Amino acid sequence: MKCLIIDDDVLMVHILEELLSEVDFVELAGTANNAKEAISFLHNHDVDLIFLDIEMPEINGIEFLQIFARNSVPVIIVSSHKEYAFDAFEYNVIDYLLKPIDRNRLLKALGRARQNGNNHTITRESSENFYIKVNSSYQSVFFDKILYVESLGDYISVVLEDRKITVHSTLKKIEQKLPERDFLRVHNSFIVRLDKIEKYEDNFITIRKALIPVSRSHKMLLNQKLNIL
Amino acid sequence: MELFNLSRLELYSPGNKAFLIRSIELLRDELIQFDENIRREWPQRNLKGIRQVIHKIKPSVELFQFPEEYWEALDTIYGLDENFTDYQSFEVIIEKINIFTSKILDELNTYLKLNQ
Numbered sequence: 001m002k003c004l005i006i007d008d009d010v011l012m013v014h015i016l017e018e019l020l021s022e023v024d025f026v027e028l029a030g031t032a033n034n035a036k037e038a039i040s041f042l043h044n045h046d047v048d049l050i051f052l053d054i055e056m057p058e059i060n061g062i063e064f065l066q067i068f069a070r071n072s073v074p075v076i077i078v079s080s081h082k083e084y085a086f087d088a089f090e091y092n093v094i095d096y097l098l099k100p101i102d103r104n105r106l107l108k109a110l111g112r113a114r115q116n117g118n119n120h121t122i123t124r125e126s127s128e129n130f131y132i133k134v135n136s137s138y139q140s141v142f143f144d145k146i147l148y149v150e151s152l153g154d155y156i157s158v159v160l161e162d163r164k165i166t167v168h169s170t171l172k173k174i175e176q177k178l179p180e181r182d183f184l185r186v187h188n189s190f191i192v193r194l195d196k197i198e199k200y201e202d203n204f205i206t207i208r209k210a211l212i213p214v215s216r217s218h219k220m221l222l223n224q225k226l227n228i229l
Numbered sequence: 230m231e232l233f234n235l236s237r238l239e240l241y242s243p244g245n246k247a248f249l250i251r252s253i254e255l256l257r258d259e260l261i262q263f264d265e266n267i268r269r270e271w272p273q274r275n276l277k278g279i280r281q282v283i284h285k286i287k288p289s290v291e292l293f294q295f296p297e298e299y300w301e302a303l304d305t306i307y308g309l310d311e312n313f314t315d316y317q318s319f320e321v322i323i324e325k326i327n328i329f330t331s332k333i334l335d336e337l338n339t340y341l342k343l344n345q
Contacts, residue, residue: 011255011289018242055284080288099288103241 001114002029002046006038006064007053007078012099016051016078019106025114035059039067047073049113054079054088065091074116076109130177132158132165139165143182147196147207149174151189159210186214186222194225232333234294250344256289257337264330271323274316276309283307299329 003026007013013031020026029047032038034056052075054061061077062084077088080099088096094116095109131138141158150157151171158165158174175183175191185191190212192205199206200222203214214222235249242248263286270278283303290300302325309319 009259009285009288011252011259014252014255015238015241018245018248022242055281080284100237100292 001025001048001110002027003049003051004029004038004041004045004047005031005051006033006035006056006061007031007051008033008056009053009099012053012078012101016101016106019101019103023107023110026110035061035064035067038064042068042073049073050075051078052076054081054084062087065093074113076113132167134165134167141165143179143193146178146183146193148190148192148210148212149178184218184222184225186212186218188215189213197226200226232296232299232329232336237292237294246344250341253337253341256293257334257341259286259289260330260334260337264327264334267323267326267330271316276311276313280307295333296329299326299333302326302329 003020005013005016005028007016010033013033017028017031020028026049029045030041032041036059038050050073052061052064054077056064059067061079065075065088074092074094075088077084077093077096078099078101079096082098085096094112097105097109128144129140129142132141133139141160145160145162147159147161149171150159152166154168154170155166156169156171156174158167171185171189171191175185178191182195183191183193186205192207192212196207197205198208200214203216203219205212205214235253238249238252263282266282267279270282283306287303289295290303302322305322306319306326
Protein backbone atom coordinates (compact mmCIF):
# COMPACT_ATOMS: atom_id res chain seq x y z
CA MET A 1 0.00 0.00 0.00
CA LYS A 2 1.65 3.22 -1.18
CA CYS A 3 1.30 6.12 1.25
CA LEU A 4 1.76 9.84 1.12
CA ILE A 5 2.25 11.93 4.27
CA ILE A 6 1.08 15.54 4.13
CA ASP A 7 2.18 17.52 7.17
CA ASP A 8 4.20 20.66 7.79
CA ASP A 9 5.42 19.32 11.14
CA VAL A 10 8.71 17.66 10.20
CA LEU A 11 9.12 15.94 13.55
CA MET A 12 5.74 14.25 13.26
CA VAL A 13 6.54 13.26 9.67
CA HIS A 14 9.81 11.74 10.87
CA ILE A 15 7.98 9.72 13.54
CA LEU A 16 5.30 8.56 11.16
CA GLU A 17 7.93 7.55 8.60
CA GLU A 18 9.65 5.44 11.24
CA LEU A 19 6.42 3.78 12.33
CA LEU A 20 5.39 3.05 8.76
CA SER A 21 8.79 1.57 7.93
CA GLU A 22 8.00 -1.27 10.31
CA VAL A 23 4.76 -2.21 8.60
CA ASP A 24 5.40 -4.76 5.86
CA PHE A 25 2.40 -3.95 3.67
CA VAL A 26 3.11 -0.23 3.63
CA GLU A 27 5.44 1.61 1.29
CA LEU A 28 6.11 5.31 1.76
CA ALA A 29 5.65 6.88 -1.67
CA GLY A 30 6.47 10.39 -0.51
CA THR A 31 6.02 13.23 1.93
CA ALA A 32 4.74 16.74 1.37
CA ASN A 33 5.06 19.70 3.70
CA ASN A 34 1.97 21.42 2.39
CA ALA A 35 -1.17 20.78 0.36
CA LYS A 36 0.14 22.39 -2.83
CA GLU A 37 3.18 20.13 -2.83
CA ALA A 38 0.87 17.17 -2.21
CA ILE A 39 -1.44 18.04 -5.09
CA SER A 40 1.50 18.30 -7.43
CA PHE A 41 2.82 14.95 -6.14
CA LEU A 42 -0.53 13.30 -6.66
CA HIS A 43 -0.67 14.44 -10.27
CA ASN A 44 2.36 12.30 -10.99
CA HIS A 45 2.08 9.40 -8.57
CA ASP A 46 -0.51 6.84 -7.63
CA VAL A 47 -1.03 6.36 -3.92
CA ASP A 48 -3.32 4.11 -1.95
CA LEU A 49 -3.46 6.08 1.27
CA ILE A 50 -2.89 9.63 2.47
CA PHE A 51 -1.93 10.74 5.96
CA LEU A 52 -3.16 14.29 6.26
CA ASP A 53 -2.59 17.00 8.84
CA ILE A 54 -5.30 19.63 9.25
CA GLU A 55 -3.52 22.77 10.43
CA MET A 56 -1.27 23.74 7.55
CA PRO A 57 -0.44 27.11 6.03
CA GLU A 58 -2.27 28.37 2.90
CA ILE A 59 -4.44 25.33 2.19
CA ASN A 60 -5.45 23.46 5.33
CA GLY A 61 -6.35 19.79 5.49
CA ILE A 62 -10.10 20.32 5.23
CA GLU A 63 -9.65 22.56 2.19
CA PHE A 64 -7.38 19.92 0.69
CA LEU A 65 -10.12 17.34 1.19
CA GLN A 66 -12.59 19.66 -0.53
CA ILE A 67 -10.26 20.16 -3.49
CA PHE A 68 -9.42 16.52 -3.64
CA ALA A 69 -12.87 15.15 -2.82
CA ARG A 70 -13.35 13.75 -6.28
CA ASN A 71 -10.37 11.47 -5.82
CA SER A 72 -11.15 8.26 -4.03
CA VAL A 73 -7.83 7.88 -2.18
CA PRO A 74 -8.62 7.00 1.41
CA VAL A 75 -7.32 9.47 3.98
CA ILE A 76 -6.22 9.11 7.58
CA ILE A 77 -6.26 12.42 9.39
CA VAL A 78 -3.39 13.04 11.80
CA SER A 79 -4.09 16.12 13.86
CA SER A 80 -3.81 17.52 17.34
CA HIS A 81 -7.31 18.98 16.95
CA LYS A 82 -10.26 16.78 17.75
CA GLU A 83 -12.81 19.28 16.58
CA TYR A 84 -12.28 18.80 12.85
CA ALA A 85 -13.40 15.17 12.97
CA PHE A 86 -17.00 15.95 12.08
CA ASP A 87 -16.02 17.98 9.00
CA ALA A 88 -13.36 15.47 7.95
CA PHE A 89 -15.66 12.47 7.91
CA GLU A 90 -17.74 14.20 5.25
CA TYR A 91 -14.95 13.15 2.89
CA ASN A 92 -13.08 9.96 2.16
CA VAL A 93 -11.60 9.81 5.65
CA ILE A 94 -11.27 6.34 7.10
CA ASP A 95 -9.72 7.24 10.45
CA TYR A 96 -8.73 10.18 12.60
CA LEU A 97 -5.58 9.97 14.70
CA LEU A 98 -4.55 12.43 17.34
CA LYS A 99 -1.00 13.70 17.71
CA PRO A 100 1.25 12.55 19.15
CA ILE A 101 0.47 9.32 17.34
CA ASP A 102 -0.23 6.21 19.31
CA ARG A 103 1.41 3.21 17.64
CA ASN A 104 -1.50 0.82 18.30
CA ARG A 105 -4.05 3.29 16.99
CA LEU A 106 -1.94 3.74 13.88
CA LEU A 107 -1.79 0.00 13.28
CA LYS A 108 -5.54 -0.23 13.71
CA ALA A 109 -6.05 2.58 11.19
CA LEU A 110 -3.70 0.88 8.73
CA GLY A 111 -5.63 -2.34 9.11
CA ARG A 112 -8.78 -0.46 8.24
CA ALA A 113 -7.07 1.15 5.26
CA ARG A 114 -5.80 -2.20 4.07
CA GLN A 115 -9.27 -3.69 4.24
CA ASN A 116 -10.59 -0.69 2.35
CA GLY A 117 -7.79 -0.96 -0.18
CA ASN A 118 -8.56 -4.58 -0.97
CA ASN A 119 -11.63 -3.37 -2.79
CA HIS A 120 -9.91 -0.50 -4.53
CA THR A 121 -7.18 0.20 -7.01
CA ILE A 122 -6.61 3.87 -6.60
CA THR A 123 -5.99 5.79 -9.75
CA ARG A 124 -4.93 9.26 -10.69
CA GLU A 125 -7.32 12.16 -10.92
CA SER A 126 -7.50 11.89 -14.69
CA SER A 127 -9.25 8.53 -14.61
CA GLU A 128 -11.79 9.57 -12.02
CA ASN A 129 -14.19 11.03 -14.51
CA PHE A 130 -15.71 10.61 -17.92
CA TYR A 131 -17.53 12.90 -20.33
CA ILE A 132 -21.12 13.04 -21.41
CA LYS A 133 -22.11 14.81 -24.58
CA VAL A 134 -24.92 17.19 -23.82
CA ASN A 135 -26.17 19.01 -26.91
CA SER A 136 -22.99 20.37 -28.47
CA SER A 137 -20.77 20.30 -25.39
CA TYR A 138 -19.01 17.63 -23.35
CA GLN A 139 -19.66 17.71 -19.63
CA SER A 140 -17.23 16.21 -17.16
CA VAL A 141 -18.81 13.81 -14.67
CA PHE A 142 -16.83 12.58 -11.72
CA PHE A 143 -17.65 9.02 -10.79
CA ASP A 144 -17.86 9.76 -7.10
CA LYS A 145 -20.49 12.44 -7.67
CA ILE A 146 -22.90 10.01 -9.29
CA LEU A 147 -25.72 8.78 -7.06
CA TYR A 148 -27.42 6.54 -9.59
CA VAL A 149 -28.34 6.21 -13.24
CA GLU A 150 -31.88 5.59 -14.37
CA SER A 151 -33.05 4.31 -17.73
CA LEU A 152 -35.93 6.23 -19.27
CA GLY A 153 -36.62 4.32 -22.45
CA ASP A 154 -34.28 5.74 -25.09
CA TYR A 155 -32.75 8.11 -22.55
CA ILE A 156 -30.81 7.82 -19.34
CA SER A 157 -30.74 10.16 -16.39
CA VAL A 158 -27.42 10.44 -14.60
CA VAL A 159 -28.33 11.68 -11.14
CA LEU A 160 -25.41 13.50 -9.55
CA GLU A 161 -25.07 15.04 -6.11
CA ASP A 162 -25.76 18.51 -7.43
CA ARG A 163 -27.56 18.03 -10.73
CA LYS A 164 -29.15 15.62 -13.14
CA ILE A 165 -28.05 15.03 -16.74
CA THR A 166 -30.49 13.40 -19.14
CA VAL A 167 -29.09 12.22 -22.45
CA HIS A 168 -29.96 9.92 -25.30
CA SER A 169 -28.18 6.68 -24.39
CA THR A 170 -28.63 3.28 -22.79
CA LEU A 171 -27.78 1.81 -19.41
CA LYS A 172 -25.60 -0.76 -21.13
CA LYS A 173 -23.44 1.94 -22.68
CA ILE A 174 -22.92 3.87 -19.47
CA GLU A 175 -22.36 0.68 -17.50
CA GLN A 176 -19.26 0.07 -19.59
CA LYS A 177 -17.88 3.48 -18.59
CA LEU A 178 -18.44 3.12 -14.85
CA PRO A 179 -15.87 1.46 -12.57
CA GLU A 180 -17.15 -1.98 -11.72
CA ARG A 181 -15.92 -1.78 -8.14
CA ASP A 182 -18.12 1.20 -7.33
CA PHE A 183 -21.27 0.68 -9.37
CA LEU A 184 -23.82 -2.07 -9.69
CA ARG A 185 -26.90 -2.61 -11.75
CA VAL A 186 -29.63 -3.42 -9.28
CA HIS A 187 -32.55 -3.41 -11.67
CA ASN A 188 -33.12 -3.38 -15.42
CA SER A 189 -33.62 0.36 -15.17
CA PHE A 190 -31.13 1.34 -12.44
CA ILE A 191 -27.39 1.41 -11.78
CA VAL A 192 -26.37 2.68 -8.35
CA ARG A 193 -23.15 3.85 -6.82
CA LEU A 194 -22.65 1.45 -3.92
CA ASP A 195 -21.23 3.86 -1.39
CA LYS A 196 -24.17 6.22 -1.89
CA ILE A 197 -26.70 3.67 -0.66
CA GLU A 198 -28.17 4.97 2.56
CA LYS A 199 -30.67 2.24 3.24
CA TYR A 200 -31.44 -1.17 1.81
CA GLU A 201 -34.70 -2.68 2.88
CA ASP A 202 -36.72 -5.49 1.32
CA ASN A 203 -36.50 -4.84 -2.40
CA PHE A 204 -35.63 -1.17 -2.30
CA ILE A 205 -32.57 0.99 -1.90
CA THR A 206 -32.74 4.54 -0.63
CA ILE A 207 -30.34 7.14 -2.01
CA ARG A 208 -31.04 10.76 -1.06
CA LYS A 209 -34.77 10.15 -0.63
CA ALA A 210 -35.03 8.32 -3.97
CA LEU A 211 -36.47 4.85 -3.68
CA ILE A 212 -34.76 2.51 -6.14
CA PRO A 213 -36.10 -0.98 -6.81
CA VAL A 214 -33.81 -4.02 -6.55
CA SER A 215 -34.82 -6.88 -8.79
CA ARG A 216 -34.63 -10.45 -7.56
CA SER A 217 -31.99 -11.38 -10.11
CA HIS A 218 -29.64 -8.60 -8.95
CA LYS A 219 -30.24 -9.02 -5.24
CA MET A 220 -27.67 -11.73 -4.62
CA LEU A 221 -24.84 -9.76 -6.24
CA LEU A 222 -25.86 -6.65 -4.33
CA ASN A 223 -25.76 -8.57 -1.05
CA GLN A 224 -22.28 -9.78 -1.92
CA LYS A 225 -21.00 -6.34 -2.85
CA LEU A 226 -22.34 -4.55 0.19
CA ASN A 227 -20.20 -4.75 3.25
CA ILE A 228 -22.91 -6.20 5.46
CA LEU A 229 -22.15 -6.79 9.14
CA MET B 230 15.86 18.88 36.81
CA GLU B 231 15.21 17.19 33.50
CA LEU B 232 12.84 19.20 31.38
CA PHE B 233 12.07 16.50 28.86
CA ASN B 234 11.51 12.80 28.90
CA LEU B 235 12.21 10.38 26.07
CA SER B 236 10.25 7.38 27.30
CA ARG B 237 7.29 7.87 24.95
CA LEU B 238 9.51 8.60 21.97
CA GLU B 239 11.56 5.46 22.65
CA LEU B 240 8.43 3.37 22.36
CA TYR B 241 8.17 4.26 18.69
CA SER B 242 11.41 2.55 17.81
CA PRO B 243 12.96 0.78 20.80
CA GLY B 244 16.74 0.74 20.81
CA ASN B 245 17.03 2.88 17.69
CA LYS B 246 19.54 5.53 18.73
CA ALA B 247 19.69 7.18 15.29
CA PHE B 248 15.94 7.71 15.31
CA LEU B 249 16.14 9.18 18.81
CA ILE B 250 18.90 11.61 17.96
CA ARG B 251 17.24 12.75 14.73
CA SER B 252 13.97 13.28 16.58
CA ILE B 253 15.70 15.43 19.18
CA GLU B 254 17.42 17.46 16.48
CA LEU B 255 14.06 18.08 14.85
CA LEU B 256 12.50 18.95 18.20
CA ARG B 257 15.29 21.44 18.80
CA ASP B 258 14.70 23.06 15.40
CA GLU B 259 10.98 23.15 16.09
CA LEU B 260 11.52 24.80 19.47
CA ILE B 261 13.88 27.38 18.03
CA GLN B 262 11.22 28.25 15.47
CA PHE B 263 8.55 28.31 18.16
CA ASP B 264 10.64 30.64 20.31
CA GLU B 265 11.20 33.01 17.38
CA ASN B 266 7.52 32.98 16.46
CA ILE B 267 6.28 33.68 19.97
CA ARG B 268 8.76 36.52 20.41
CA ARG B 269 7.58 37.99 17.10
CA GLU B 270 3.80 37.48 17.41
CA TRP B 271 3.26 38.54 21.00
CA PRO B 272 4.59 42.11 20.64
CA GLN B 273 2.47 42.41 17.49
CA ARG B 274 -0.59 41.42 19.53
CA ASN B 275 -1.40 38.74 17.00
CA LEU B 276 -3.46 36.34 19.07
CA LYS B 277 -4.48 34.21 16.09
CA GLY B 278 -0.85 33.78 15.10
CA ILE B 279 0.13 32.93 18.66
CA ARG B 280 -2.57 30.29 18.84
CA GLN B 281 -1.31 28.67 15.65
CA VAL B 282 2.24 28.68 16.96
CA ILE B 283 1.20 27.08 20.25
CA HIS B 284 -1.03 24.60 18.49
CA LYS B 285 1.92 23.38 16.41
CA ILE B 286 4.16 22.76 19.39
CA LYS B 287 1.54 21.00 21.53
CA PRO B 288 2.08 17.43 20.26
CA SER B 289 5.81 17.73 21.00
CA VAL B 290 5.14 19.15 24.47
CA GLU B 291 3.01 16.10 25.14
CA LEU B 292 5.33 13.59 23.47
CA PHE B 293 8.47 14.80 25.26
CA GLN B 294 6.57 15.34 28.49
CA PHE B 295 7.70 18.89 29.09
CA PRO B 296 6.93 20.19 32.62
CA GLU B 297 3.32 20.66 33.62
CA GLU B 298 3.98 24.34 34.30
CA TYR B 299 5.05 24.90 30.71
CA TRP B 300 1.99 23.09 29.41
CA GLU B 301 -0.28 25.19 31.64
CA ALA B 302 1.32 28.44 30.54
CA LEU B 303 0.83 27.50 26.87
CA ASP B 304 -2.74 26.48 27.57
CA THR B 305 -3.51 29.79 29.27
CA ILE B 306 -2.28 31.81 26.32
CA TYR B 307 -3.93 29.46 23.83
CA GLY B 308 -7.24 29.83 25.62
CA LEU B 309 -7.34 33.63 25.59
CA ASP B 310 -10.56 35.04 24.25
CA GLU B 311 -10.72 36.35 20.65
CA ASN B 312 -11.55 39.84 21.93
CA PHE B 313 -8.81 39.84 24.50
CA THR B 314 -6.92 43.12 24.74
CA ASP B 315 -5.19 43.13 28.11
CA TYR B 316 -1.84 41.87 26.86
CA GLN B 317 0.20 43.37 29.67
CA SER B 318 -1.41 41.25 32.35
CA PHE B 319 -0.20 38.11 30.56
CA GLU B 320 3.37 39.28 29.98
CA VAL B 321 4.50 37.26 32.96
CA ILE B 322 3.15 34.04 31.41
CA ILE B 323 4.81 34.77 28.08
CA GLU B 324 8.03 35.41 29.94
CA LYS B 325 7.64 32.06 31.69
CA ILE B 326 7.15 30.35 28.32
CA ASN B 327 10.24 32.05 26.91
CA ILE B 328 12.38 31.08 29.89
CA PHE B 329 11.20 27.48 29.81
CA THR B 330 11.78 27.25 26.08
CA SER B 331 15.35 28.50 26.47
CA LYS B 332 16.03 26.06 29.28
CA ILE B 333 14.62 23.13 27.33
CA LEU B 334 16.73 24.15 24.34
CA ASP B 335 19.82 24.20 26.54
CA GLU B 336 19.05 20.72 27.78
CA LEU B 337 18.41 19.41 24.29
CA ASN B 338 21.70 20.83 23.07
CA THR B 339 23.52 19.28 26.00
CA TYR B 340 21.89 15.94 25.30
CA LEU B 341 22.88 16.12 21.65
CA LYS B 342 26.45 17.07 22.49
CA LEU B 343 26.79 14.12 24.84
CA ASN B 344 25.18 11.62 22.52
CA GLN B 345 26.34 12.49 19.03
